[in-house]
Amino acid sequence: MQFAFNDEQQMLRDSVERFGEDEWSAADRLKRLAEGREGTARRWAQMAELGWLMLPIAEEEGGLGGGPVEIMAIMEGVGRHLMTEAYVSHCVLAPALMTGGGDHCAALLEQVGAGQVRIAAALIEDDDFDVAAISARASAIDDRFKLTGTKTHVEDGADADWYLVSARTGGAPGERAGISLFLVPSGAEGLAIQRFRAVDSHRHCSLDLVDVDAIPVGVIGEVADRIEAALDRAIVAHMAEAVGSMEAAVAATLDYVRTRQQFGAPIGSFQVVQHKVVDMSVACEEARALMMVAASQLASGGDASSLIAAAKVRVAQCGIAVAQQAVQLHGGVGTSEELIVSHHLRRQMMLDLAHGDRDHHKARFAELTR
Amino acid sequence: MNLDLAPEDREFQQDVRDFFANSIPEDWKKTVRAGLRLSPENLVAYQRRLADRGWGAPTWPKEYGGTGWTPQQLHIFWSEASAADAPAQFHQGLELIGPIIFTYGSQAQKDYYLPRIISGEDWWCQGYSEPGAGSDLAALRTRADRDGDDYVINGHKMWTSYAHVADRMFILARTSNEGRRQQGISLILVDMDTPGIRISPIHTLDEKHHTNEVFLDDVRVPATNIVGEEGMGWNYGKVLLDRERMVAAATAMFLPQTLRAVREAATRRRTAYGLLIDKPEFRAKLAQVEIEAVAVQAMVLRLMADAAAGADSGPRGSMVKLRWSELTQQATALWVEALGPKAQHFAALGDESELPDDMPFALKGALYARVTTIYGGSSEIQRNIIARRALGL
Known part of the structure; x- marks a missing residue:
């Protein structure tokens, strides 16, 4: 029973930490954000060179076969430095959805690992997070498929080259049978993309599809389990990001309350302030313990779905509470664009929504433990 | 990072599971689940059974x-005890x-006291x-006050739990008024x-x-x-600080x-x-408490891993105590809520069989939980403590 990283994982963690300090220092954050897509492209190329992009891809598909714990070592750093690169969407979720999907998938994943191609998952419709709550249709004409429907939210989809779209080849909305998964290039005929920027600077989109040519991935009509298993991997990676961000927010707050003087004393000398910082650090420990146990269980291959659902709920609750208190204890300046704490709050709020919010996963936990 | 059980730990787990299988009387279970202590007679009986199996003092060294x-074995032992609705062992002799x-x-x-604690012969209370x-x-x-070969003790102790059944008491008393307040205290x-x-x-x-006052x-x-x-x-209380994380861990596991x-x-x-149980509002409340309990169990695993590695847990023992005690309050309150209107039927004025099945345990549990x-x-x-020791505030 041990929670420590092994040497390789520790080296990976340190490497991400250096990258974060160089590229995403809090003082330069607004400059970085202003660089927009060019900055992201430059850093994405660096990350490819460091081997991070191919880390989660299976070895037989040209990757390094890294598991949940290696991904955690990367994502904690992503969270600590609030990097906006969409590592989870392109390097964790997409490969998990495509693994074992055949030659076409393997060829694309190799390009993903090299940083040449970005793939985003288009799974959500009509504001519901349930993987089965979809009505987009895929009709087979000979051995080709054509998709028609609307995908409400594609996490990190604004700059993707390909989309992994879930659609029905059978069954009715709400049913798990009849769900299939398809690859669609961003330039496909009949595909309309609306792009959005989120409050944390991630770039998403929604898709309208009318008779779009699509390539099937996995077994037709039977991919609900594959999607949920892939989402579990993405969720655990996001939790590591959330924990990294929480711990950074607490560290920033501790620095601040030790130095900020009011009433002739550092505000950290006041018990009411101390107890709030304590509650923040307890929330961090709660979230970290859950995230690590969930990652470990996922890595050892056991059924982790109810644990991951529980962790998703609690990490989000803790993350939002910590970031809100970080803003509160910074006082007025905590609400400014200039200080890092408000960026942590915005990211925590969006992490809650990514792949199902607190209520969704609480209901899922209740169902799984019925 | 690895939380899987080693083969020898799996064998141990089976031994413990066999020991607990069907060994907890039904009438203990409701009390135990309410977080209440069994009667002293039953706790002593339980302690004797463990002692007979050689498991009377799980956290003590062999000598x-x-x-x-090992911490891993302790974690297995408490997990299995919890799953079997076994009680926690009375801690004042064993852990304090x-x-x-x-x-x-x-x-x-x-030579004199330790075997009597393990066998259940002596019940200790804390003054x-x-x-x-x-x-x-x-x-x-x-x-x-020292008087020849004796000390003569005068004073008034409060909140002395189980003084009325205890054979012995360990007390902190002032043997000097010189120097810092802490310096003149003896055990x-x-x-x-x-x-x-x-x-x-x-x-x-x-x-x-x-609980009692002791004059x-x-x-x-x-x-x-x-x-x-x-x-x-x-x-000497400091030896307990180091062990405190185990007490917090064990309690949280129940x-x-x-x-x-x-x-x-x-x-x-x-x-x-x-x-x-099918009503969405209730399911959401229950799920919330259960999810937080999952979080506390994960925190416990971290404490045990620290102990296994001989590492300092910093404030994490205190954190588990904070969260466990809040959750036991929430869980027992939800139990009372589950009883509905009948939660007002605390005691029968006539026919006992008209009381809800789990009364008075649910309500006593919810009230007792306030002290945790x-x-x-x-x-x-x-x-x-966390602010000062861990955060340096």
Whole structure:
């Protein structure tokens, strides 16, 4: 029973930490954000060179076969430095959805690992997070498929080259049978993309599809389990990001309350302030313990779905509470664009929504433990 | 990072599971699930059964009659005990005074007292708190004056749990008024049948008698009953700080017992909407408490891993105590909620069989739970400790 990283994982963690300090220092954050897509492209190329992009891809598909714990070592750093690169969407979720999907998938994943191609998952419709709550249709004409429907939210989809779209080849909305998964290039005929920027600077989109040519991935009509298993991997990676961000927010707050003087004393000398910082650090420990146990269980291959659902709920609750208190204890300046704490709050709020919010996963936990 | 069980741990797990299989009487279970202590007779019976199996002191080293178990084995033992609705062992002898005796006590004290703790022969109570010394324990005023080969003790102890059944009490008393307040305090072992001791029950909100005031009036004990050196009693408490994480961990691991009781109550209860367990509002509340309990179990695993690695847990023992105590309050409150209107039927004025099945355990449990955020260092004190020691504020 041990929670420590092994040497390789520790080296990976340190490497991400250096990258974060160089590229995403809090003082330069607004400059970085202003660089927009060019900055992201430059850093994405660096990350490819460091081997991070191919880390989660299976070895037989040209990757390094890294598991949940290696991904955690990367994502904690992503969270600590609030990097906006969409590592989870392109390097964790997409490969998990495509693994074992055949030659076409393997060829694309190799390009993903090299940083040449970005793939985003288009799974959500009509504001519901349930993987089965979809009505987009895929009709087979000979051995080709054509998709028609609307995908409400594609996490990190604004700059993707390909989309992994879930659609029905059978069954009715709400049913798990009849769900299939398809690859669609961003330039496909009949595909309309609306792009959005989120409050944390991630770039998403929604898709309208009318008779779009699509390539099937996995077994037709039977991919609900594959999607949920892939989402579990993405969720655990996001939790590591959330924990990294929480711990950074607490560290920033501790620095601040030790130095900020009011009433002739550092505000950290006041018990009411101390107890709030304590509650923040307890929330961090709660979230970290859950995230690590969930990652470990996922890595050892056991059924982790109810644990991951529980962790998703609690990490989000803790993350939002910590970031809100970080803003509160910074006082007025905590609400400014200039200080890092408000960026942590915005990211925590969006992490809650990514792949199902607190209520969704609480209901899922209740169902799984019925 | 690896949380999987090694093959030898799996074997151990099976041994423990076999021991607990069908070994807990049904009538213990509701009490245990409410987080309430069994009657002293039943707790002693349980302690004897464990001692017979060689498991009387799970956290003690082998040389003092303990099991010498690794933290991983302790985690397995408590997990299985919790799953079997076994009670927690009574801790005042095993976890509070025992470790101080084997760390600082004389050879004679070790030889005499330790085996009697393990066998369940001696029940110990803790004479620490006083009317003017609660969270600020160093303000205690009970005096132990040296008189020849004896100490003569005078004072007034409060919140002395189980003094009315205890054979012995370990007390903190002032042997000097010089220097810092903490410096004049000594730790002394007292037989409860010594003349001059008077016990007066404190009636508590749960209507269960577990705690007392103890008046000490010229109580004469041999000077050899002092543990370690005179004036060093305060420091001996530090051995407990290191072990505190294990006590917090063990206690937190019994939380799922209460949640099972809530589930059962909600599964039995019929409402106008069908079974309570199917009502979305209730399911969401139950899921919330269960999710937080999962989080606390994950925190416990981290504590045990620290212990296994011989690493300092920093504030994490305090954190588990904070979260566990809040959750036991929430879980027992939800149990009461699951009883619905009948939660008002605390005691029968006529036919007992008209009471809800789990009364009075649910309500007593919810009321008793209020003390969990007060005893053993209140939540406010825990926060002070974390702020000072871990955050450097």
